[in-house]
Amino acid sequence: MKMMPWLPARFEIDAIILTGYSPAMIDDEYDTLRDWLRMKWIPGxxxxxxxxxxxxxxxxxPEERAARYRHMSEADAEFWLEVETARALYQDPVDRESGITEAKVARYPERYGRSKDSA
Structure with missing residues (x-):
């Protein structure tokens, strides 16, 4: 089985699931689960x-999900739409920007190893 770049090794996911998710989960575990599910955030x-x-x-x-929506309460449908929205807004880690823009470098050149003169 070919591993997808966004899918960590299955044993990592199993270990996280077995230990259980909690709001105090460390960022690495949360990010691993989020990337595994390909969701921008994990709702609730x-x-x-x-x-x-x-x-x-x-x-x-999608056809199966649409059929199931017809038989759900409004609250359940809103929740599952949030799950689908989190998936739709997800960006693969490979495609994410680093967050360091030229504007940041120009404003704080010493943070990024540049002298004020070169910025």
Whole structure:
């Protein structure tokens, strides 16, 4: 099986799921789960079971999700739309900008190893 660049090794995901997600989860674990699910954020106060449900939901074809929406309460539909929105707004780590712009370098050249004269 070919590993996708956004998908960490399965044992990492299993270890995170077995230990359970908590709001105090360290950033690396949160980012690993977020990248595994390909979501910009993970909605709500989730548990390990929720993470698996999100993955299952997002794996469904759009037609199947649309059919399930018809039989949901409004609150449930809003929640699952938030999950889909988080997926739609996700950017692959490879495509993310570093956050260091030329404007930042010009404003704070010493932070980025440049002299004020060269900026």
């Amino acid at each position: 106060d989730t548990t390990a079971d929720d993470i698996l449900r999100y993955d299952d939901w997002l794996a469904l074809p």
